[in-house]
Each structure stands twice: as C-alpha cells, then as structure tokens.
Amino acid sequence: MARIKEFDEDAVLLKGMRLFWEQGYEKTSMQELxxxxGIHKGSMYDTFGDKHSLYIKTLKRYSEMLEQSVKRxxxxxxxxKEAIRMLFEMAIHQREEFPEGCFLVNxxxxxxxxxxxxxxxVHLNWASTEQLIRDLIVEGQQSGEFPKTHNAEWLSYYFNNALIGLRVMVKSTTNREKLSQIIEMTMSVLE
Known part of the structure; x- marks a missing residue:
C-alpha cells in the first residue's frame, strides 16, 4: 500500500525553488534542501527525484508562475505599449516572498x-517572452500605436535582451529611480 504524503507537494517545491534561487544550484546541498x-530525504527522492530533477521541476514551476502572473x-x-511596459515593471516590482532578480536568468x-x-x-522561456513581445509589437503596429518602421521580430529580441538586463540590474541595485529610467529609455524605442 502506498504511503500518503504528509506534505503539500507544491508548497515544498516552492521552498526548494526559493533556496535554489537564493543560493544557486551548485552551492545548494541535498541536506540544505x-x-x-521540511521533508525527509526519502520523501524528497520519492517525490522529486535527485537534486537535478528537483531543480528542473523548480524551473518548470517558476515558469508556470511567471506565465500565470503575466497572463493576469x-x-x-x-x-x-502598456503591456510591454508592464513586463518591465514586473521585473522591478517583484513580490516580497521571492528573491530579487529572475530564477531563469540565474x-x-x-x-x-x-x-x-x-x-x-531558459531558451524555451525566453523564446516565449520574445513571442509575446513580438505579438504585442505587431498588435501595436496594426493599431497605429507603434510605427511600422521597425521589424517586430528584431524588436522582440531587443526588448527581451533589455528585460534580461533589467532583471540582472534588480539584483545589484536598490535605486528604483535608475531602474525606472532604464524602462523609460527602453520604451522610447517604440516612439
């Protein structure tokens, strides 16, 4: 007879994600995890597999959370334009229960x-972000919100790169005004 889990799998997974996010993969030991x-080593292996399998599951969960947050x-x-700006603002106004920056960038x-x-x-998620941005740029170009002079695909690469850079900056500065100015300058490309 299979044992009944005595823990909330998703809550435990989020705890593992947070530790990996804060410390990185290499620095985090199985004992720390x-x-x-808050689970036994046997439960860890039975539920999540080895350390690498757990890490990949935390990446998947992070991706799901990010997608849900963006969708909402x-x-x-x-x-x-407001939607693209929102993507950038999400990077600097992260919820307090998670570390600064982006788990995918790490x-x-x-x-x-x-x-x-x-x-x-990482590639799957960045490709998804580029597609979202590309779709928004095309939408903005069709509605007249953005000029049609720029290639939407190339702009999606540029904006994704800028977003990744901003996510790195968030880890190294508390100057929110500076981060906001970076967003303003990035958005000016669409004018």
Whole structure:
C-alpha cells in the first residue's frame, strides 16, 4: 500500500525553488534542501527525484508562475505599449516572498553552458517572452500605436535582451529611480 504524503507537494517545491534561487544550484546541498523544505530525504527522492530533477521541476514551476502572473496582468492592460511596459515593471516590482532578480536568468548564468536541460528551459522561456513581445509589437503596429518602421521580430529580441538586463540590474541595485529610467529609455524605442 502506498504511503500518503504528509506534505503539500507544491508548497515544498516552492521552498526548494526559493533556496535554489537564493543560493544557486551548485552551492545548494541535498541536506540544505531537505532541511529547508521540511521533508525527509526519502520523501524528497520519492517525490522529486535527485537534486537535478528537483531543480528542473523548480524551473518548470517558476515558469508556470511567471506565465500565470503575466497572463493576469495582461488581462487588465489597455494597450500594447502598456503591456510591454508592464513586463518591465514586473521585473522591478517583484513580490516580497521571492528573491530579487529572475530564477531563469540565474540559471542561464550558472548552468546553461553545461546543463542541456537547464539551457532548454531558459531558451524555451525566453523564446516565449520574445513571442509575446513580438505579438504585442505587431498588435501595436496594426493599431497605429507603434510605427511600422521597425521589424517586430528584431524588436522582440531587443526588448527581451533589455528585460534580461533589467532583471540582472534588480539584483545589484536598490535605486528604483535608475531602474525606472532604464524602462523609460527602453520604451522610447517604440516612439
């Protein structure tokens, strides 16, 4: 007879994600994960697999959370420009229960060169962001909100790169005015 889990799998996964996010993959030991997540080592392996499997599951969960958050906020935006600005503002106004910066950016910097699964998750998410931005730019161009002089695909690369850079900046500065000015300058490309 299978044992009944005595913990909320998603809550425990979020605790593991937070620890990886704060410390990185290499610096985080299995013992730290077990302790931080509040479960037994056997339960950890039975539920999440080894450390690498857990890490990939936390990346997947982070991606889902990010997508849900963007979707919720997109539902209340009134224009393509407002939606693009919202993506940037999300990067600097993160919820307090999570570390500063972006878990995907951390993964790209730490693991993407040597871990194909981590690299695939990063590329998948960045491609998704580029597609979202490209769609918003096309929408803005069709409605007359943006000039049609720029290539929407190239602009999506530019804006995604700027967004990644902003997510890195968030980790290294508390100067919100500076971050806001970066957003303003980036958005001026659409004028």
């Amino acid at each position: 077990v302790s931080h997540m 906020r997109m539902d209340v935006t009134r224009s393509a 993964t790209a910097v730490e693991l993407a060169k040597r871990d194909s699964q981590a690299r695939d998750w």
